[in-house]
Amino acid sequence: MASHPRSSAFFILQLSLLPTILSLQANAAYYDISPVECGCPDQYEVTMRLYLHQFVAGPNHPNRNEEFVIASSYPNGFGTTLVNDWxxxxxxxxxxxxxARAQGIHVQAGTTDANSWYTSFNIVFQDDRFNGSTLQVMGIILAQNFGEWSIMGGTGEFTMAHGNIKFRVDTRDSTSEDAIRELEIRAVYTSITQLAFCHKHL
Known part of the structure; x- marks a missing residue:
């Protein structure tokens, strides 16, 4: 039985669009931005999935991107401080x-737990889309393979950002030198373009 002409045309159209669809999938952005549906036309929500690489400190780790600043003789290393450029x-x-780079410090802040690290750092973006913008992050790194940090502010594109980062250790790809954390970043921020427009018309 002969195929319907319209069905054949639709199939050919699908085939012709396939390279474009595959190209879009291959070049998918690591971020997604959408307006916040709360009657605030100048606010947006950004979500990202990124991987943090912590090349651990120590003399036998030549590629380290953190360094000891303060050593401690207290139990559990209480007070030990490192500066990081993850x-x-x-x-x-x-x-x-x-x-981006996560530039800041982490401090062993637990007197009864050797793995209770307070951390504060700026995520400084250097890609073309968000170059120069930052997110200010604070939280704790515990012994567990997962956790959550707070986004306390931001600059540039992410002016007045607030939100959180859920992370988990990538046990499959991490090595003895590179502790990899998968980050799920979610933040609400005020568009700097809209903010400038509002100030101009006040």
Whole structure:
């Protein structure tokens, strides 16, 4: 039985669009931005999935991106302080494109737990889309393979940001040198373009 002409035309159209669809999937952005549905036309919500690479400190780790600043003789290393310049990529591979750097400190803040690290850092974006913008992050790193940090503010594109970051250790791809954390970033912020427009018309 002969195929319907319209069905054949639709099938050919699908085939012709396939390269475009595959190209869009391959170049999918690591972020998504949408307006906040709360009657606030100048606010947006951004979600991202990035991978944080912590190349641990120590003399036998030449690629380390953190360094001891204060050593401690207290039990459990209480007060030990390190400065960090971790970096974030779009994939678990440490050789992937660096989207941002997590620059700040982490301090062993537990007197009864050797793995209770208070951390405060800026995520400083360096990719083309958000270059120069920052997110201010605070939280705790515990022994568990998962956790959550708070987003306390931001600059540039992410002016007045607030939100959270849920993370988990990527046990499959992490190595003895590179502790990889998968980050799910969610933040609400005020569009700097809209903010400038509002101030101009006050």
């Amino acid at each position: 970096y974030l990529t779009t994939t678990p591979s440490p050789n992937g494109k660096v989207i």
